[in-house]
Amino acid sequence: MDHPPLFPPPASSLAENIDNIYFVWLGLSAAIAIAIGALIVLFTIRYHRHSHADRTVAPEAVRERSMHRIEIAWTLIPLGIFLAMFLWSTDAYYRSATVPSDAVPVYVVGKQWMWHIEHQGGQREINELHVPIGQPIELVMTSQDVIHSFSIPGFRVKQDVLPGRYTTLWFKATQPGDFRWFCTQYCGAAHSHMIGRVLVMERADFDRWLAANSAAGSMAAMGAVRFREFGCGDCHGRNASVRAPRLEGLFGRSVLLQDGRTVIADERFIRDAVLLPNKDVPAGYEPTMPSFRGQIDEQQMLEIIEYVKSIEYVPQGALQ
Amino acid sequence: MSTVSVVHSDNYLTADFRLWSWLTTRDHKRIAVLYTVSITLLFFIGGAAAALIRLNLLTPHSELVSIETYNKLFTMHGVIMVWFFLIPSIPTTLGNFLVPLMIGARDLAFPRLNLLSWYLYVIGALFTIEALVAGGVDTGWTFYTPFSTLFSNTHVFAAVTGVFIAGFSSILTGLNFIVTIHEMRAPGLTWFRLPLFIWAMYATSLILVLATPVLAMTLVLISLEHLFGIGVFDPGLGGDPLLFQHLFWFYSHPAVYIMIVPAMGVASEIIGCFARNRVFGYRFMAYAMLAIAAFGFLVWGHHMFVSGQSAYAGTVFSLLTFLVSVPSAVKVFNWTATLYKGRISLDAPMLYALGFVGLFTIGGLTGLFLASLGLDVHLHDTYFVVAHFHYIMVGGAVMAFFGGIHFWWPKITGRMYSDAWARIAAIVTFVGFNLTFFPQFIVGYLGMPRRYPEYPPEFQLWNVLSSMGAVILAFGYALPLLYLFRSLRQGPVAPSNPWNAKGLEWQTSSPPIPENFLRTPVVSEEPYSYSSDGASHE
Numbered sequence: 045m046d047h048p049p050l051f052p053p054p055a056s057s058l059a060e061n062i063d064n065i066y067f068v069w070l071g072l073s074a075a076i077a078i079a080i081g082a083l084i085v086l087f088t089i090r091y092h093r094h095s096h097a098d099r100t101v102a103p104e105a106v107r108e109r110s111m112h113r114i115e116i117a118w119t120l121i122p123l124g125i126f127l128a129m130f131l132w133s134t135d136a137y138y139r140s141a142t143v144p145s146d147a148v149p150v151y152v153v154g155k156q157w158m159w160h161i162e163h164q165g166g167q168r169e170i171n172e173l174h175v176p177i178g179q180p181i182e183l184v185m186t187s188q189d190v191i192h193s194f195s196i197p198g199f200r201v202k203q204d205v206l207p208g209r210y211t212t213l214w215f216k217a218t219q220p221g222d223f224r225w226f227c228t229q230y231c232g233a234a235h236s237h238m239i240g241r242v243l244v245m246e247r248a249d250f251d252r253w254l255a256a257n258s259a260a261g262s263m264a265a266m267g268a269v270r271f272r273e274f275g276c277g278d279c280h281g282r283n284a285s286v287r288a289p290r291l292e293g294l295f296g297r298s299v300l301l302q303d304g305r306t307v308i309a310d311e312r313f314i315r316d317a318v319l320l321p322n323k324d325v326p327a328g329y330e331p332t333m334p335s336f337r338g339q340i341d342e343q344q345m346l347e348i349i350e351y352v353k354s355i356e357y358v359p360q361g362a363l364q
Numbered sequence: 365m366s367t368v369s370v371v372h373s374d375n376y377l378t379a380d381f382r383l384w385s386w387l388t389t390r391d392h393k394r395i396a397v398l399y400t401v402s403i404t405l406l407f408f409i410g411g412a413a414a415a416l417i418r419l420n421l422l423t424p425h426s427e428l429v430s431i432e433t434y435n436k437l438f439t440m441h442g443v444i445m446v447w448f449f450l451i452p453s454i455p456t457t458l459g460n461f462l463v464p465l466m467i468g469a470r471d472l473a474f475p476r477l478n479l480l481s482w483y484l485y486v487i488g489a490l491f492t493i494e495a496l497v498a499g500g501v502d503t504g505w506t507f508y509t510p511f512s513t514l515f516s517n518t519h520v521f522a523a524v525t526g527v528f529i530a531g532f533s534s535i536l537t538g539l540n541f542i543v544t545i546h547e548m549r550a551p552g553l554t555w556f557r558l559p560l561f562i563w564a565m566y567a568t569s570l571i572l573v574l575a576t577p578v579l580a581m582t583l584v585l586i587s588l589e590h591l592f593g594i595g596v597f598d599p600g601l602g603g604d605p606l607l608f609q610h611l612f613w614f615y616s617h618p619a620v621y622i623m624i625v626p627a628m629g630v631a632s633e634i635i636g637c638f639a640r641n642r643v644f645g646y647r648f649m650a651y652a653m654l655a656i657a658a659f660g661f662l663v664w665g666h667h668m669f670v671s672g673q674s675a676y677a678g679t680v681f682s683l684l685t686f687l688v689s690v691p692s693a694v695k696v697f698n699w700t701a702t703l704y705k706g707r708i709s710l711d712a713p714m715l716y717a718l719g720f721v722g723l724f725t726i727g728g729l730t731g732l733f734l735a736s737l738g739l740d741v742h743l744h745d746t747y748f749v750v751a752h753f754h755y756i757m758v759g760g761a762v763m764a765f766f767g768g769i770h771f772w773w774p775k776i777t778g779r780m781y782s783d784a785w786a787r788i789a790a791i792v793t794f795v796g797f798n799l800t801f802f803p804q805f806i807v808g809y810l811g812m813p814r815r816y817p818e819y820p821p822e823f824q825l826w827n828v829l830s831s832m833g834a835v836i837l838a839f840g841y842a843l844p845l846l847y848l849f850r851s852l853r854q855g856p857v858a859p860s861n862p863w864n865a866k867g868l869e870w871q872t873s874s875p876p877i878p879e880n881f882l883r884t885p886v887v888s889e890e891p892y893s894y895s896s897d898g899a900s901h902e
Contacts, residue, residue, distance in 0.1 A: 091708050130736070193745060228813040230511070236818045
């Protein structure tokens with residue numbers, strides 16, 4: 045390379061559109077800035093106090109009218125440009141905010157100062173993320189402590205990672221290679237060490253990588269183990285004698301709460317039910333669930349959620 | 365109009381030399397001087413932190429300071445520059461000095477309250493400097509929860525207390541200006557005869573009075589959570605860390621307008637005077653500042669596009685941000701049009717003002733990149749943002765502040781400075797500024813995150829350029845300190861109106877007498893009634 049790059053490689057399906065918005069803004073900005081600069085220089089020379097340029101002005105009434113016309117023009121023209129750019133960039137945003145239905149989830153836990161990654165098959169990584177090329181990947185992310193942010197400049201994507209809730213980010217890598225990711229939300233002393241790299245691989249290489257790194261079991265299987273360890277099954281299991289909500293087929297359904305609200309049983313609902321059980325008590329149940337705050341870490345929580353999800357989709361096979 | 369040119373033996377500076385008379389003064393002009401000395405001191409402390417930051421970023425491996433120290437440096441840089449320099453800068457110095465003079469009043473409506481504002485500012489600053497000396501704060505000026513409340517082991521509480529106290533100084537100044545501008549205008553000085561600087565002070569005061577209490581409430585909520593374990597922001601207690609960001613930016617976005625609207629006022633005065641033209645679209649300029657002040661309250665969510673706020677909220681905030689930028693764009697066109705058929709001279713204040721227009725234009729245009737939702741996702745929290753807001757707050761606000769100091773220096777001190785040196789300083793500042801911050805746009809698009817003491821080696825070139833620019837910029841800021849200081853003793857005595865400027869402040873002596881005017885002036889003219897086609901009256 046002869047000169048240092050001026051923009052990162054466009055390495056995801058979203059990148060090119062974002063770059064185009066950038067280039068159009070660059071062009072418009074350069075045109076406006078140069079026009080303003082040129083006019084300032086031109087007027088300064090032409091109407092310098094020593095110059096004898098014609099300074100006669102039209103009568104007040106005529107001037108007033110043309111001034112209004114000029115002002116209306118240079119109010120409406122920028123407004124039109126801004127609205128067009130607003131529509132384009134909002135459309136681009138909704139594309140990056142709408143996760144495709146065929147996206148494969150990968151779970152991310154940020155903590156001071158590293159990233160834990162876990163694939164559905166149970167493969168774990170730290171500060172590295174292996175993904176296959178051309179496959180939409182959905183990162184389901186949470187934080188163990190403070191707010192972090194997951195940013196992959198090469199893919200033009202970024203999403204803050206918060207404690208106490210799940211945020212998602214998706215991308216489809218379009219070229220193989222290593223792409224740096226950064227934590228972009230200041231998170232304390234070693235914020236600048238929270239760097240990782242996404243390794244984009246051909247599908248066959250990725251499958252080999254998955255097989256070579258297959259862990260003790262899938263996330264759902266690990267979740268089932270946690271489910272027993274923490275005694276969840278004593279109340280929520282199939283043969284439990286305590287009157288507690290059933291979990292089979294729960295995920296994604298709407299749940300009526302004691303206070304009359306209805307919520308969707310998503311990742312956050314399950315997480316809150318375990319860690320903040322008095323927040324959303326389902327209708328018809330006593331708030332007797334104990335809080336597991338401080339006992340279950342974010343990664344175990346994600347595995348339990350994967351387990352709860354699995355007992356909807358594959359009622360028997362998930363436990364292998 | 366009767367011009368007061370009677371030579372008066374005592375001016376506000378020589379009326380009483382004792383230190384006690386300064387510390388108990390109720391004269392708005394003396395309080396302006398007290399503020400100028402204080403904020404200049406704080407500016408150079410904040411600037412020293414910036415110098416160390418740029419020096420450290422010369423190499424990718426943080427070789428000058430530890431990463432912990434770096435985090436404290438950028439926090440102190442931000443806290444000091446935002447709350448103890450930029451926000452008070454123009455309103456408390458030039459504003460304090462000029463608001464009564466420009467409207468033909470003897471003082472502000474509440475002189476004692478004005479002195480109290482300065483003391484609150486000093487106490488607030490001392491708390492914050494104490495936090496700096498005691499070991500620093502490492503949260504960034506944004507104090508995001510839960511990091512600031514649960515994880516940082518530094519002196520967050522002292523720093524927050526300092527900001528809280530300084531906030532009351534802002535509120536009192538704002539109140540004082542609003543009442544003064546409403547109640548104390550000279551006979552004949554109708555609203556649309558007011559100089560644009562007064563409109564700017566009025567719009568800014570509205571923001572100061574309405575937004576600052578929200579910051580105070582937020583800081584109180586942090587303390588309540590900290591002391592009594594009430595779950596407000598802590599997710600472990602059922603709170604929401606994003607609520608903090610909403611409250612913080614509900615104040616801090618309007619705070620950006622607290623910094624830039626006064627700069628717009630200063631630039632309008634200077635450009636009108638040195639183009640010897642009526643400011644183009646005077647009424648629009650006045651309304652635009654009020655519109656910016658009002659709409660500025662509705663765009664805070666554009667700081668949170670990737671925070672986890674809903675996509676619909678993001679859409680609305682993006683649209684509103686584009687709308688609020690229209691009046692700013694028109695103001696740039698109007699300043700440029702003011703030059704048309706003018707009789708332009710490029711004295712130092714004018715160079716600063718034109719520099720302001722150029723840098724504010726670039727700052728404003730790059731703001732549009734960030735208002736674009738899809739593009740902001742990539743740019744958020746990178747150096748692109750750092751570059752953008754420095755173009756607005758430093759390129760814009762500080763450039764105009766320096767322009768204003770040069771423009772009104774003869775009035776404030778009664779002395780003329782070296783115009784040649786001042787022009788050199790203006791040009792050095794402009795060049796140094798661009799070299800410092802333009803490379804940051806590029807490294808930002810490449811993905812370099814802000815608040816990183818260490819960075820991948822491919823970003824080094826841009827950081828070296830930026831640090832070189834910072835050296836030039838530092839010269840640009842240090843030069844005025846020298847020649848302005850020198851002018852106090854050796855500068856030629858200034859006449860009452862060295863620039864042949866319009867405006868009531870030029871109709872009294874330089875420096876003004878303690879009671880500003882011997883007789884209350886009567887206004888019968890439009891503002892900026894310069895005539896460029898005739899010979900300028902000497």
